[in-house]
Amino acid sequence: xxxxxxTPKFRILKIGQSMTLQxxxxxxxxxxxxxxxxxxxxxxxxxxSVGAGITDKGEVPNGYNVSRSTTEDFPLRLELAxxxxxxxxxxxxxxALNSNQPQHFGDGTRLSIL
Amino acid sequence: xxxxxxxxxxxxxxxxxxVTLDCTYxxxxxxxxxxxxxxxxxxxxxxxxxxxxxxxxxxxxxxxxLNFQKARKSANxxxxxSQLGDSAMYFCAMREKxxxxxxxxxxxxxxxxxx
Numbered sequence: 001x002x003x004x005x006x007t008p009k010f011r012i013l014k015i016g017q018s019m020t021l022q023x024x025x026x027x028x029x030x031x032x033x034x035x036x037x038x039x040x041x042x043x044x045x046x047x048x049s050v051g052a053g054i055t056d057k058g059e060v061p062n063g064y065n066v067s068r069s070t071t072e073d074f075p076l077r078l079e080l081a082x083x084x085x086x087x088x089x090x091x092x093x094x095x096a097l098n099s100n101q102p103q104h105f106g107d108g109t110r111l112s113i114l
Numbered sequence: 115x116x117x118x119x120x121x122x123x124x125x126x127x128x129x130x131x132x133v134t135l136d137c138t139y140x141x142x143x144x145x146x147x148x149x150x151x152x153x154x155x156x157x158x159x160x161x162x163x164x165x166x167x168x169x170x171x172x173x174x175x176x177x178x179x180l181n182f183q184k185a186r187k188s189a190n191x192x193x194x195x196s197q198l199g200d201s202a203m204y205f206c207a208m209r210e211k212x213x214x215x216x217x218x219x220x221x222x223x224x225x226x227x228x229x
């Protein structure tokens with residue numbers, strides 16, 4: 001019963017490097033989300049997807065890109081890492097059939113840009 | 115304007131006592147949902163309770179209940195009989211139908227249960 005799986009759990013990047021944060025869910029959820037959580041703050045939405053092939057920007061999309069080629073996977077790409085992107089990144093998924101369905105979260109990826 | 119406001123950065127409660135964590139929200143949507151999540155120091159996000167905008171009864175889940183006052187746009191979380199394991203960050207979130215089912219999170223309240 002994996003739920004939402006994020007890899008890697010930790011990563012240190014140098015300024016200007018790029019990387020992809022992986023997110024996979026095995027619950028056949030339509031909706032998937034990427035958030036960032038800065039220290040002492042709540043979650044801010046980066047991108048979300050309502051189904052395969054459909055993505056949309058959230059509150060803080062600059063510096064990130066996403067794709068949704070399958071229902072299961074929703075990778076987040078950082079092209080030119082900047083210190084401001086140091087954060088904890090959470091992926092979440094949700095079944096859209098019922099309005100009372102909560103988001104299911106992965107365990108997060110701690111990313112430091114030095 | 116903030117969609118979700120949590121005005122209590124930190125709260126303390128004695129073990130076995132009840133505590134209320136405040137949450138106010140801002141929306142012009144008629145259809146929305148309110149969620150509370152718990153984030154322990156280990157970092158995972160745990161769903162606690164849900165309240166729909168059309169629900170007439172306050173939601174309850176075990177020791178968690180939601181004091182929903184629609185006219186005041188508040189959705190306060192009540193934890194009864196606090197336990198040491200309740201020490202964590204608590205986030206209030208809202209889903210609006212009109213904004214594509216995005217979720218908006220508050221800045222959270224840090225709860226510490228004192229033995």
